[in-house]
Amino acid sequence: MDERFWIPKPTYIQMCALGELSFPLETGGMLLGYVADNRDVVVTAIIGPGPKAIHRRYGFVPDAEYQQAELSAHHLITNGRETYLGDWHTHPRGSTTLSPVDKRTLTRIARTPSSGIAEPIMAILGGGKENWDVSAIRFIGWKRRFPFNRYDLAILIIQLYE
Numbered sequence: 001m002d003e004r005f006w007i008p009k010p011t012y013i014q015m016c017a018l019g020e021l022s023f024p025l026e027t028g029g030m031l032l033g034y035v036a037d038n039r040d041v042v043v044t045a046i047i048g049p050g051p052k053a054i055h056r057r058y059g060f061v062p063d064a065e066y067q068q069a070e071l072s073a074h075h076l077i078t079n080g081r082e083t084y085l086g087d088w089h090t091h092p093r094g095s096t097t098l099s100p101v102d103k104r105t106l107t108r109i110a111r112t113p114s115s116g117i118a119e120p121i122m123a124i125l126g127g128g129k130e131n132w133d134v135s136a137i138r139f140i141g142w143k144r145r146f147p148f149n150r151y152d153l154a155i156l157i158i159q160l161y162e
């Protein structure tokens with residue numbers, strides 16, 4: 001179960017730069033790419049927050065219209081090979097672990113068929129001021145356990161690639 005989260009080094013640097021730009025407020029966007037046959041997640045590009053995004057000290061609301069347009073364009077230029085994988089956002093001066101709100105967001109993406117991904121990823125950039133760290137968490141399905149519907153999350157191994 002050593003599933004990996006592959007991200008190009010320039011893309012990771014781009015995320016950190018966006019984090020710096022909004023620091024100490026949160027920022028984020030979408031992860032684009034594909035899932036390999038061995039279930040590894042391969043990020044090829046990201047989408048940034050968009051001009052109408054709302055950045056708060058604890059919270060971030062993306063510019064949905066911008067995101068959708070960028071996603072459609074990326075889908076088109078890759079002949080549908082690269083799609084939406086999940087979301088990313090920063091925790092300025094914070095850790096790379098998911099907050100309760102982040103977990104709710106991730107489960108909502110998982111149960112929204114139109115998202116196109118049943119096992120979405122959430123990447124968190126924690127820290128800041130030129131010292132970021134990143135984690136990637138994958139939703140891996142519902143488990144019915146009385147009295148609650150529970151779900152499992154998996155921490156992916158981060159792999160930067162050239």
Ligand SMILES: [Zn+2]
Pocket residue numbers: 089090091098099102124
């Ligand atoms: Zn968060």
